[in-house]
Amino acid sequence: MTRTEAKDKIIFALDVHNLQEIDRFAALLSGKVGMFKVGKELFTTAGPAAVEAVKRHGGEVFLDLKYHDIPNTVAQAMLAAGRMGVKLANLHALGGPEMMSQAAEAVRTNFSDSERPRLLAVTILTSSTQETLSAVGIDHPVEQMVVRLAKLARESGMDGVVASPLEIEAIRAACGPDFLIVTPGVRPAFAAVDDQKRIMTPAEAVKAGADYLVIGRPIAKAADPAAAADLIVDEIVGGC
Numbered sequence: 358m359t360r361t362e363a364k365d366k367i368i369f370a371l372d373v374h375n376l377q378e379i380d381r382f383a384a385l386l387s388g389k390v391g392m393f394k395v396g397k398e399l400f401t402t403a404g405p406a407a408v409e410a411v412k413r414h415g416g417e418v419f420l421d422l423k424y425h426d427i428p429n430t431v432a433q434a435m436l437a438a439g440r441m442g443v444k445l446a447n448l449h450a451l452g453g454p455e456m457m458s459q460a461a462e463a464v465r466t467n468f469s470d471s472e473r474p475r476l477l478a479v480t481i482l483t484s485s486t487q488e489t490l491s492a493v494g495i496d497h498p499v500e501q502m503v504v505r506l507a508k509l510a511r512e513s514g515m516d517g518v519v520a521s522p523l524e525i526e527a528i529r530a531a532c533g534p535d536f537l538i539v540t541p542g543v544r545p546a547f548a549a550v551d552d553q554k555r556i557m558t559p560a561e562a563v564k565a566g567a568d569y570l571v572i573g574r575p576i577a578k579a580a581d582p583a584a585a586a587d588l589i590v591d592e593i594v595g596g597c
Contacts, residue, residue, distance in 0.1 A: 358563075363593035365391035367586065368419050368539070370573030372396060375411050376403055382582065383414035385543060389586035394571055396421045408441045417444040419539075419571075423479050425449035428456040432463040439464050439474050445539070445569075447519055450478035454513045461514030464554060470485035471520035475537060478510035482518045483556070500524055504531050511536055517568070522557035525565040541571040545589050559589050560596020 367390040371379060383393065393411045395418055399405055407422040408418050420443040424431045431448055438446040448460060457478060464473045481490070487499055494501060503524040508531050510518050517537025520528055525538055542556045559570050572589065579585035 358594055358597045359588055360594055362531045363563070363590045363597075364389065364586075365567065366570055366593065367559075367589060368392040368394050368569050369576055369586070370394045370396065370421075370541075370571055371399055371407070371411070372573050372577065374464075376406060377452050379403075379407060379410040380414070382577070383411050383416055385583050386576070386586055387414045387416050389583050390576075391592075392420050392569070394419045394510045394573075395443075397423070405441055408443060411528060412442060412586040417573045419443065419445040419447075419569075420474075421447055421571075423449055424460075426456070428459040431456050432459040435460045435474070435476065436463050436467055439468050440471075443474050445477055446474045447479055450480055450510045450515075450518070454509060455512035457510060457515055465514075475516040476508065476514075477517050477519050477537065477539055478513075478515045480506040480510075480518050480524070484523045485535060499529060504528060507532050507536075522562040522565060522567060524538055525562065525567050529566045537568045538566060538567040539571060540567045543567075543570045543572055545572070545575050545585075545592055546587075547575070547588060558592060558596070559591045563593050563597050 367387055369390040371393050393416045395407045411418050420438050425544050426433050504527050507518045507528045511532045519539045521542045522540040540562050542555050543559055543562050545559055576582045576585045
């Protein structure tokens with residue numbers, strides 16, 4: 358794997374509070390990572406301006422808002438995401454097949470294939486454990502639920518899923534080689550585990566079949582974020 362291929366797999370989580378911090382990280386990392394993730398806190402604070410700020414620096418955006426609502430509302434939200442020019446956008450697979458299908462149909466009807474966002478379904482959050490699922494009435498094992506939701510997402514027209522790296526191989530076996538797998542819960546060898554429960558190193562996740570790795574604090578909290586991103590690229594290339 359080349360360094361460019363490894364770099365393009367990294368999605369930097371822009372877990373920041375204002376547009377000035379977006380500009381700082383986008384300037385530092387635009388040539389070091391493949392994409393920037395705009396999540397709930399940042400989007401609630403800055404709105405579409407957060408996406409625009411990343412794009413001004415030439416970056417691609419993963420809009421990580423995890424929609425879960427009635428089907429028409431989610432479909433309209435995905436159209437709005439497409440109009441912002443994001444590369445990836447997501448919703449919760451637990452919203453069900455009708456919600457996912459309407460979202461997929463909306464973006465495929467209103468955008469060309471080259472311009473539409475790729476839609477991802479969130480399976481089970483990487484912070485969740487078996488106890489977490491049991492508390493809300495889901496008694497199936499985490500791994501079984503992840504694969505079940507991934508298959509439902511594929512059948513409903515999703516382009517891929519967001520899932521723990523520990524489920525990558527099972528998802529790939531169930532959903533095929535062209536189904537995108539985006540994995541948070543990735544921690545480089547030099548980084549702390551923090552609040553993630555089901556994790557792998559970047560090299561392990563890519564070797565298992567991940568298409569993209571969401572990485573935030575190991576880069577953002579480093580003394581030199583650009584150097585930290587380079588170290589992660591080194592890990593991926595060295596392990597693959």
